[in-house]
Amino acid sequence: MSRNYLLNDAIISPLGFGTDENLRAIRNSESALKFHDNSKFFEDGYYAGLIETEFIDEKFNALGDPSLYTKLEKLLILAISQVMEQSSIVDLSTTGLIISTTKGNIDELGKNKFPSDRIYLWKMANVVAEFFDFQQKPIVVSNACISGALAIKTANDLISTGRFENAIVAGGDLVSEFVLSGFNSFQAISPVPCRPFSKDRQGVSLGEAGAAILIGPANSYTKEKVEYIDSFTSNDANHISGPSRTGEGLYQSIFRLLKNNKINSSEIDYLSAHGTATVYNDEMESIAFHRAGLESVPVNSFKGYYGHTLGTSALIESILTKHSLLNKELIASHNFTESGVSKDLNVIRKNDNKNLKLALKTASGFGGCNLAMLLKKESL
Structure with a gap:
């Protein structure tokens, strides 16, 4: 393939x-x-x-x-x-x-x-x-x-x-x-x-x-490129608008994705979260990330820059994740002040440069839908 x-x-x-x-x-x-x-x-x-x-x-x-x-x-x-x-x-x-x-x-x-x-x-x-x-x-x-x-x-x-x-x-x-x-x-x-x-x-x-x-497919002239590895989706079937309080749906997406691709959570260099700033979404994500062993991975939300752009949000954030990998940069989670979730996360507080190879992009939405995607930088 x-x-x-x-x-x-x-x-x-x-x-x-x-x-x-x-x-x-x-x-x-x-x-x-x-x-x-x-x-x-x-x-x-x-x-x-x-x-x-x-x-x-x-x-x-x-x-x-x-x-x-x-x-x-x-x-x-x-x-x-x-x-x-x-x-x-x-x-x-x-x-x-x-x-x-x-x-x-x-x-x-x-x-x-x-x-x-x-x-x-x-x-x-x-x-x-x-x-x-x-x-x-x-x-x-x-x-x-x-x-x-x-x-x-x-x-x-x-x-x-x-x-x-x-x-x-x-x-x-x-x-x-x-x-x-x-x-x-x-x-x-x-x-x-x-x-x-x-x-x-x-x-x-x-x-x-x-x-x-x-x-x-990428042409041979591309010196550095970002490969789409895989994605998994899961529905927590919890509520028409409220996410699972245990983060089960998002956790299952992440767990199955990593397991299917034989990747350990410690190999993830960067995590682009959904991060809507609502009480239940942010809490759910923190629990799911903690359950998946991702609490130490640098994480941000781009919603402070754009707001929630609904059906465009995960596409824009995937594009930005691609460029973070290519440019070796971690972008600060805009407007972050002090942690307000029950599970500690490594929220990016200021822009930083770091060699990044493997990124995880997640998204969640109404109806209990969740998705986790793996992107990988390749260099010739």
């Missing part, structure tokens, strides 16, 4: 229109989370990472007519376009398109600006695929907040079975009224920028972004 790699990528977020711009921002401890007072759900305003539509349209003008596409479709197209520009060898007749999202074009509900079927995830995906003339129908992965990482797993599996020669995984979600009202109903939105794993955390902050990455 051929090995697949995380190749060219793009992140479109409030921190920049491209991965390099995003990396520079987070290295400088910049955050997309800003105060907004234009919501009917929050009398005193809220913090989120939002991208101005006018800015997106300005960038999109180089590609096409912005009025023909929704905000989310434009984010996806912009991200995929950057990957395509970096990947001149991509053959669209043999390349798959896999899109991860949780809510798609839900922000268009009731606006009547576009045909009503654009609300459907499959239609949104078709619109994006047709923009580039992908020859095969796009695949949508929508499994709560593990969607972005699950889409990478799906791409690897379909390439490995011969469905595609390679695949572009793209993800996107927006901070819509629908999403804001949903999280508000849980009383889960933090009144300040989120503080993952911190004692003074008060809840989640939301964000919006688009991202894309090429998955497939």
Whole structure:
């Protein structure tokens, strides 16, 4: 079986229109989370990472007519376009398109600006695929907040079975009224920028972004590359929105992943956590990591930089994990103050340089879904 790699990528977020711009921002401890007072759900305003539509349209003008596409479709197209520009060898007749999202074009509900079927995830995906003339129908992965990482797993599996020669995984979600009202109903939105794993955390902050990455065999000219090793998923079947108090689902994902690949927890150099800054998620993760013997591994959450970007979050964080491996750098967990979980974790407090080879990326989501993914740096 051929090995697949995380190749060219793009992140479109409030921190920049491209991965390099995003990396520079987070290295400088910049955050997309800003105060907004234009919501009917929050009398005193809220913090989120939002991208101005006018800015997106300005960038999109180089590609096409912005009025023909929704905000989310434009984010996806912009991200995929950057990957395509970096990947001149991509053959669209043999390349798959896999899109991860949780809510798609839900922000268009009731606006009547576009045909009503654009609300459907499959239609949104078709619109994006047709923009580039992908020859095969796009695949949508929508499994709560593990969607972005699950889409990478799906791409690897379909390439490995011969469905595609390679695949572009793209993800996107927006901070819509629908999403804001949903999280508000849980009383889960933090009144300040989120503080993952911190004692003074008060809840989640939301964000919006688009991202894309090429998955497939690496060419021989790549001196250093990041290999996709494997992923395991598990559902704790605990509650529609609350994770297992024992961390069972996430633990099982990690345990099976390490066992199947004959890897000891001591071999993991870096752990990119889900880290939403909600009371139950952070606690669940700390327990699962402790049970898996990962309490000493350097760990961070990128939510303090971007907020929770839902179906894009695990994709963005996988891309950033890839670059952490390649650049030999550990990025501080933004806004972390003092540990607020029952099991001690080695939370990264400041940026550091360290030779990294093997990384573990985890994600968890509503409905009890969990995923653990192994990524490995290879050098020629």
